[in-house]
Amino acid sequence: xxxxxxxxxxxxxxxxxxxxxxxxxxxxxxxxxxxxxxxxxxxxxxxxxxxxxxxxxxxxxxxxxxxxxxxxxxxxxxxxxxxxxxxxxxxxxxxxxxxxxxxxxxxxxxxxxxxxxxxxxxxxxxxxxxxxxxxxxxxxxxxxxxxxxxxxxxxxxxxxxxxxxxxxxxxxxxxxxxxxxxxxxxxxxxxxxxxxxxxxxxxxxxxxxxxxxxxxxxxxxxxxxxxxxxxxxxxxxxxxxxxxxxxxxxxxxxxxxxxxxxxxxxxxx
Amino acid sequence: xxxxxxxxxxxxxxxxxxxxxxxxxxxxxxxxxxxxxxxxxxxxxxxxxxxxxxxxxxxxxxxxxxxxxxxxxxxxxxxxxxxxxxxxxxxxxxxxxxxxxxxxxxxxxxxxxxxxxxxxxxxxxxxxxxxxxxxxxxxxxxxxxxxxxxxxxxxxxxxxxxxxxxxxxxxxxxxxxxxxxxxxxxxxxxxxxxxxxxxxxxxxxxxxxxxxxxxxxxxxxxxxxxxxxxxxxxxxxxxxxxxxxxxxxxxxxxxxxxxxxxxxxxxxxxxxxxxxxx
Numbered sequence: 001x002x003x004x005x006x007x008x009x010x011x012x013x014x015x016x017x018x019x020x021x022x023x024x025x026x027x028x029x030x031x032x033x034x035x036x037x038x039x040x041x042x043x044x045x046x047x048x049x050x051x052x053x054x055x056x057x058x059x060x061x062x063x064x065x066x067x068x069x070x071x072x073x074x075x076x077x078x079x080x081x082x083x084x085x086x087x088x089x090x091x092x093x094x095x096x097x098x099x100x101x102x103x104x105x106x107x108x109x110x111x112x113x114x115x116x117x118x119x120x121x122x123x124x125x126x127x128x129x130x131x132x133x134x135x136x137x138x139x140x141x142x143x144x145x146x147x148x149x150x151x152x153x154x155x156x157x158x159x160x161x162x163x164x165x166x167x168x169x170x171x172x173x174x175x176x177x178x179x180x181x182x183x184x185x186x187x188x189x190x191x192x193x194x195x196x197x198x199x200x201x202x203x204x205x206x207x208x209x210x211x212x213x214x215x216x217x218x219x220x221x222x223x224x225x226x227x228x229x230x231x232x233x234x235x236x237x238x239x240x241x242x243x244x245x246x247x248x249x250x251x252x253x254x255x256x257x258x259x260x261x262x263x264x265x266x267x268x269x
Numbered sequence: 270x271x272x273x274x275x276x277x278x279x280x281x282x283x284x285x286x287x288x289x290x291x292x293x294x295x296x297x298x299x300x301x302x303x304x305x306x307x308x309x310x311x312x313x314x315x316x317x318x319x320x321x322x323x324x325x326x327x328x329x330x331x332x333x334x335x336x337x338x339x340x341x342x343x344x345x346x347x348x349x350x351x352x353x354x355x356x357x358x359x360x361x362x363x364x365x366x367x368x369x370x371x372x373x374x375x376x377x378x379x380x381x382x383x384x385x386x387x388x389x390x391x392x393x394x395x396x397x398x399x400x401x402x403x404x405x406x407x408x409x410x411x412x413x414x415x416x417x418x419x420x421x422x423x424x425x426x427x428x429x430x431x432x433x434x435x436x437x438x439x440x441x442x443x444x445x446x447x448x449x450x451x452x453x454x455x456x457x458x459x460x461x462x463x464x465x466x467x468x469x470x471x472x473x474x475x476x477x478x479x480x481x482x483x484x485x486x487x488x489x490x491x492x493x494x495x496x497x498x499x500x501x502x503x504x505x506x507x508x509x510x511x512x513x514x515x516x517x518x519x520x521x522x523x524x525x526x527x528x529x530x531x532x533x534x535x536x537x538x539x540x541x542x543x544x545x546x547x
Binding site: 050051158187188189190191192193195196214215216217218220221244254255256257258259260261262 | 310311423452453454455456457460479480481482483485486519520522523524525526527528533534535536
């Protein structure tokens, strides 16, 4: 196994969008335009860009939740698109996702225990007792309790729900976790808790993260490497310190200049 | 000097639970040409404070005590009609969601023109010219007046909201998380637009946000709220540079800095609950 756990090569994906008066016309939108990236073992690769830049499409395509027009995603050296269905399902336990909206991404009719345990059930890991133990263990790890298993998502706050989403993603001991704006719906104080939790879990479980975000302050704290997307293309990528210190592309420079709070920096220095 | 807006001991409670204070004895004021930022987490009472200034509190909530004075007039003593004269004319308001606060079946030109017709009686060519002028002021090409909201991007819709709220040259603008739903680059544009307008029109601004970065960029005065109480207020340099209250310090500690030098520190609520925060 090489240095990289996940490699994407020349991903292309476009959508046909209705346009014009009453939507009778069509426009082709390139959501991914020859996107390539490499995710190192145990590291975090941040993908940043504005809305419409193709970050979320990238997330979904990497996990084969959406078919690509062309290009390949290699997980531990194997092309996911070429795997037979049952093998792809097998691999999916290693590829998990944490979603942005903690209110929309949990089934309101399922109990937390069922939500978190569903993956174990589908992948037939352990007997009932073992599955239960594993669910309790991961819930405790993310800061919830055994009693929470019987509750429904609406009984939790936004931050707690995001913890449930994290538990659901990590219960199968995945290798790669795609985090799609995991903290952008949360208050700053809760955001800090969740970011620290994600960092701790990364070390304990040797996780590799693809961290999708539009907040460059957050990215600075979690990422090792960064890829900047603009209109479906990766316009710049590299080690986090290099990009923040000396961005080479005008678009990246603009993004960095737009971070609010520059005046505070001036005040404190 | 008389304040533009003066809030004194404002307390808001639910009608059916008069002892639960959602906003507790809140006092602060706003000066012409200055921006006051109210910062806090969800549930701290910042939006309720703004809504009660506009007289838009839900029926389920009750203004238990306190006074809101605008240009020396007590807003609670005004009739519904008089309040309507002030809302949109003297005080403009921008809401958080540019996607949901515009009417989808009316052109943006019509929506920007409506307050001008209602409050100032503008009609015909004069109205058209004024709307074009407002669009230009917020950086939208005037020919877009005939567009519907769904034909605009999020940033453009927020600009339309701003154009609507400043149409009648209000003395004060209330903006409730005006940039939270927007991209950083658009956010920077909107904030500098608001700053320019504030200066050219000498508008007082009440800006509600939970983003300390935004506060640092636009505020003159900062009010920090926690669970209905004001825990600290002062000039932006004092509150951000030398925070006195432990909650303010804790809140500042969980904001990630763009340098990545400072470790993140979540708020220890257990410690705050111990009654150390009064």
